[in-house]
Amino acid sequence: MPRRVKCDELRPRCATCSKSDRECMYAPATDSPADPKPSASDSARTSTPPLQDDALATSSSPSVAKKSVTADIDPQLFVNSPELLFDSPLTNVASVPSPNSAPLEWYDLLAEDAINNIDKYNLNLDIDRTCLSRRQSPVPEEETIDPVLDPSGQDRDVINSSDEQWNCPENIHLTNDQLVLFQHYISVVGPILDLYDSSKQLTTTLPRMAVRNVGVLKSLLAVAARHLALISEPQIHQLNLGEQIGRLESNASDANSFQNSLLQVATQYYYETLQYLSQNLLYPSYSKSREIIATALLISTYEMFDASGQYSNGAWERHLRGIFWIQRSQNNNGESHDPLRRAAWWCWIRQDTWVAFREGRRVLTIWRPTKRLMDLNANELCLRILYICGRCVDFAANERKYDMITRIDQGSKLLQALEDWHHALPSSFQPIYKVQLPEPGNLFAPIWIHPPSHAAAVQTFHFARIIVLINQPSMGGMEDFRARQRFLDESVETVCGMAMMSQEKDLASAFADFQALYAGKPHVSLIYYISRH
Template identity: 45%
Template sequence: MVRTCGNGASVSQLVLEEALPFGDKDITFHLLTLNVCCTLASLTIAFSVFHIMQHALHYLCSYEQKHIIRILAVIPVYAWTTFFSYVFYSSAVYCELVRECYAAYATVSFFTLMCHYIAPNLHEQKNYFRNVKPKNWGWPLNWIQKLTGGEHKGWMRKPRSGVTWFNINYVGVFQYVVLRTIVTIIAVVTQSFGQLCKGNLNPRYASTWTAIMDALSVLVAMYCIHQVYDQLKEDLAPNKPVLKMICVKLIVLLTYWQTWLISLLIQLRALHPTRLIAAPDLHVGIPCLLTCAEALVFAILHYWAFPWRLYDIDRLPKYPEQMYDLLAEDAINNMQEQPHGNRWNFDIASLSRRQSPRQSVALEADDNPIGNVEVHAMAILEQPWNTETRIELKRQELVYFEHYVSVVAPILDLFDPVKHFANAVPHLALRNIGLLKSLLAVGACHMALSQDQDASNEVASQAPPGTPASPSSAPSTVRMVAEQLYYETLQYLSQNLLYQSYTKSREILVTATMISMYEMFGTAGTSDHSNWDRHLRGAFWIQRNSDTSGESTDGLQRAVWWAWLRQDVWAAFRTGRPALTIHQPRVPMAELTSEGLATRIIYIAAKCVQFAATPKQGDISGYIEAGETLLRMLDAWKSLLPPSFEPIPVQSGFHTSSPTPALEANMTPIWIHPPAHAAAIQMYHFARIIMILNQPSTGGLNTYQTRFKLLRESTSTICGIALAQQSQNAPSAFVSFQAIYAGLFTHSSYLICMLT
């Protein structure tokens, strides 16, 4: 006889069951439940494997889907281990241990998934929780809290810092995996010596104590997960976490407590073997039958809770469409606010993408019914949103086109050695009406802005009198032309967002950049940056839709991303919000070329702006440490610079231009060539000023004097580069103004350089 730990259950008892009184005479309870478990487990595994494969085939968002796949795998693991524990009763203990270990792993994966919905990595998650005001502990800890000093005192008090609160819950969840591993090792060792006795509640056996340890561990983990959900439920709402949490918590708690309850009922003799049901079927068979049935139900619930279609690439155009809806809404509101006499003859209804006449004729490349066609014709079918021939510019359009190429594009291309916006984008625009309209709108908007500031424009001065670009024309006329072109851009988008290939094209990437540039120029006369901010967010989602970043293989994609990041850094700094980028560079700084170093400082500046926008409350030491990390990053960047980032040596007292008030104030022009490297140095000092002014400090007078010295040095360098004759062009002046704006926070005597 096999050892039974005093419960009288033996494997040999399986053959002592009598046949059930109904059906075939050979059908016993054991055979019936075994077949039902096999059927349920097979259906569960097939359904779950299909679901997992769909996520694997649409593996678009790795930092979320890797945790989702781990969670989904708990269902087939439960079904497989449960069925085999019934088939091989003597090894049931080991199957159950495997199941319980993976349940702990899946629980931790769900907690990590919730955190990744908030931010893509642990560092960003802690930055998020620094801004969170923790909620008090829920029941029953809030009752215990009253006995230990209350909410704000005692060892059970609510943490003051959101990071501390997050760390406590983090440890509370992850202890489940560690303790479950320890319990499993204890169970395996005691089972080998015959001292585990799974299902026996006698304290002489190890199963009682491992069950208590496991129960406490899972309760603490589930409590911490619920605390985190309660804190984040508003931010998690778009991801519909309620059903997800129910699925994860119920399958763990239900299977654990029902097994424990059945063991208790057996110990109390409420359940006992009969001539039809043997003891092993009570201990293992009934729990296995219940678990297999529940696994199938939870497999279906998981399919609803963790849908793979959210990551289907074919459904991603929702981001460009949502961005377009925002643009159209802003455009309609703007037109309706204008006096009727100032409006162009423009049909507002044409901005609706749902009423597009192309809906019935839109063709994708896969829908091509033609078999043998020429290569040129195939290219047209693959890009039906482009024209077959290059677009001919009208006389008035040529003025704005030239202004874009000669004035606006160099601003965007300052950090791009290939000059994509000046060399590649105009040729793309000559085959895409929407991109061309947006390009002309930006050129006209910048021209109107220059006229408003009484700045002479070489292109406009050569135009014949009476054209919209002529200096003799009213500036409002050029502005109205820019608005008209902007609305026509939106009209084009409304008709072509139906093409899914267009929503991932290079043309829409550049068009989104042009639209945000248009809005940026539009903020010159107002303090309202809301439209610009929204369009920067829309461009962010369009870039994410096509996996565009500063390290994309396509050069134009890289140029678009860096141009967008420069705008976002400026907008975030002006409005006091964090930068939008979630990109994490993969190439170490030590491996970057000089061009790569010039753009990397833009990314570091974005992180510095994000640090400045973070409220400095609670864990001051954490903020100081984060600030030191960014300052070390700035120092590391500076130490890697080649000689091309250093100033051109000039004899003291010799200047190429006449003395200015700035020179009289002992400000020396600093010439760094090429201009992109000069702008990078300005961005470096811009970022350093932000860090010095926003990093908390526990130092005294010496620290203050050191910081003031660094501020003077950075401001002098920024202004010196801005004063150089070579920095008077529009692209360099654009960066100089942004960097000098940061210097406004330092010392009033340095305002002279900006005034000149």
């Protein structure tokens, strides 16, 4: 791998680095080749000091302990390393619709499945199926500037969208039943979506948008009703939803009819959302708005909750690529200036990473962070681990395409990135309660990390580390095997210990716990078997 061409140290940016679009890295006063000064980056290119034994028991991983990315290598070569890119075939420029057509292509995916379900299941909906077809544009199509070339367009959308004719000038009146669903979204569903994001945009900003936009409102109500249909009767009491649910249950004869009623309501709102999209997608301003991003995310969330439902047929998984098209057409990413677009991007990437892991495919994004790891605050670190986790899922999908040496090297780089992320964590990510030894009859000791966003980030760290350790080949013999088993044990013990401490009312954290437990399930089963024999 070629070495970095040295900066000529002109400020604020030298000519050499400007040409190659690199960050200047000024040499220390004594430039000794035997003792180069390390640099830091978003994926943690330098080796970290040995981690101390802490409550999470996350010392350096086996491959990392032997080898780390050296400090004198051009950091851009590591960032652009082809084996670590999200290079899914579905993200190739040639296969991505143009900015103008991306929302329409996404809608076609939705409408085709929706119309097929009406025919296949004879759905009794108060809607005309012909209204799901795209209508003619109500306004002339305008010339669209590539959002990559005009990033300032996002700021204009934030200011102007409230005045658009596809928004209501006054708040939309909510019926009593709609108010119950609206409150359920804000109190239960929103915190699930905002788990990693301290700005809570999807719990605060999005509902205010919903009372001015019919599409956002209908999709929000669909999500709330579909989630409510998943909640069992004991959970309803644990969440103190009895009084609210009682208002919805008044016309239901039993629990089953109540659940069926909610499913019918959710499906109706879902189809009404599609009807709204068919009428408004051809407004050029709407197809580039925050409202369509919010609606697309809510539709995807509805389909996530409905993934095991009778009418799903894998719709959630198929439609995620359409949201990727819209995100890319608007140049949205994890560092977007608009906080709502940024929050929606991170929530979407959580969904796509999980689906990619389950399907054994790569994650649908081409974006890479620009902020260095050392420059992130605690809340940004919670989001960064989602990106690193996506790369680990990508590695699990890609690793069989490379020879063993390359695969080992890829895994080592990812393990190093994970360890460097963990080393950068402030004390707020440490447990506030931890039992040293499991109680009699239990395999694991409880661990409690607060706040929930930090706990979820730590769970995601171990989820990602388990994925890499399971998929990375080894040529280190028995010593390396034992080290790998030790790190797997540590991650599984942390994942299970944290899952034991999840509060009964904390449905948001349960999502992160479940995903981490799913990844560690084979290892947990082995531990259980050994403990019983």
